[in-house]
Amino acid sequence: MTESRADRRSNSEAGSGAERVYQELLDRVGEAAPRPRLEPTRRLLNLLGDPQDSFPFIHVTGTNGKTSTSRIAESILRAHGLRTGLLTSPHLVRMNERIVIDGEPISDETLVRNWEDIRPYLGMVDAELAAAGEEPITYFEALTALAFASFADAPVDAAVIEVGMGGEWDSTNVGNGQVAVFTPIALDHMHRLGNTIAKIATTKAGIIKPGARVVSSKQTEEAMAAIGQATAMNDATLAVEGSDFELLSSTVAVGGQVISVRGLAAEYSDLFLPLFGDHQAINATVAIAAVESFLGGGTQPIDARVLAEGIASAASPGRLQILGTQPTVIIDAAHNPHGATALAASLRKYFDFSELALVMGILSDKDAHGIVDALVPLADRVNITQSHSDRAIPSEELGDRVEEWAQGAELSEFPTLDDALSDARAWAADAPGRAVLVTGSITLIGEAIELATEQGWKL
Secondary structure: OOOOHHHHHHHHHHHHHHHHHHHHHHOOOOOOOOOOOOHHHHHHHHHOOOHHHOOOEEEEEOOOOHHHHHHHHHHHHHHOOOOEEEEOOOOOOOHHHHEEEOOEEOOHHHHHHHHHHHHHHHHHHHHHHHHOOOOOOOHHHHHHHHHHHHHHHOOOOEEEEEOOOOOOOOHHHHOOOOEEEEOOOOOOOHHHHOOOHHHHHHHHHHHOOOOOEEEEOOOOHHHHHHHHHHHHHOOOEEEEEOOOEEEEEEEEEOOEEEEEEEOOOOEEEEEEEOOOOHHHHHHHHHHHHHHHHHHHOOOOOOOHHHHHHHHHOOOOOOOOEEEEOOOEEEEOOOOOHHHHHHHHHHHHHHOOOOEEEEEEOOEOOOOHHHHHHHHHHHOOEEEEOOOOOOOEOOHHHHHHHHHHHOOOOOEEEOOOHHHHHHHHHHHHHOOOOEEEEEEOOHHHHHHHHHHHHHHOOOO
């Protein structure tokens, strides 16, 4: 079917409108500086008719694995026949990726329409905050309201909501998640959440609501204590990986892995998961327990065919994703030592390269030393660069640090990702068995996706 001029004009206008929405969000206080408050978001949503109360949802927090766990859980719910909403962050290329309705990123047209609906109320709350001497609604507060309003407008039957940062004062916490999910908690965002696992876990445990069902991956003793205390205070129930449910086995397969899981209500065998990495098998295990808790209180098994379809349909862009071939280029969003360690282990197990070029850029608020220690020893060639983010460590500065921390590494510095990636791909194409890994920050892999698309080598 050909596209008419009117259709092309309409699509173009919707696209430019979506870019305008994104720019209006960017003009607000950014995500790197969230405000520890909930009342402005509550006030905005109240003016909108409390859309967050129009559907039940699974609320997901943690340090690593949140997005993948959220995506897998949403895929299972959708296979179950539910119309779903999914909120994740950050995006890789376009903001639309964050708000997913029934498995598809929100369309430009719907995004613009819903933004126009909430904009007058944003102005009202901004004015109220200004009168009280407070800062206006932030980027993420506005985005949260937009997502909840979009899900209510769709409407969705159920949603999976990933926190932006922390939990207790994250703007997504204005809703009442029936299931609270905790992926592994580690040190990250310490300037906002605290400098110990216990403090970070306490903040994240703030998503637990009275009577909720809590599902957690294995945690450190400090993190588990905080989750357990919050569970008890809220008269909630707690299911923990390893005791209440567990991954029974994982076998490497073409395009991913085959897993067997002991869930809360049943055992599920030989599920094909099209994601690489042992950590993804754990994320899938947690997602299964979360959906069991959501659909049947943890006592009703998920239909085997439904679960197989949901797991097989799961995707997690930017997580051990093969971006291109000839030569092979892999991207991964690892941006803290815990994630980098999991990435290193997965590369050894799931891929068979003779040599690897590492293209790395890291943001200034991250533990660069820990990331470098985990990943540089895997590489035969290291290309240091930076993304366009104003938080990126300049390539020259990061190169100096890496040279100090990883003495003996074959190291080059490039001011742009385009240069660093082009060099790495040329090197990898020069001999069989070579590959390229791009990692270190989410902004960097988002730019890698854009470059691969523009240059015509993206899968």
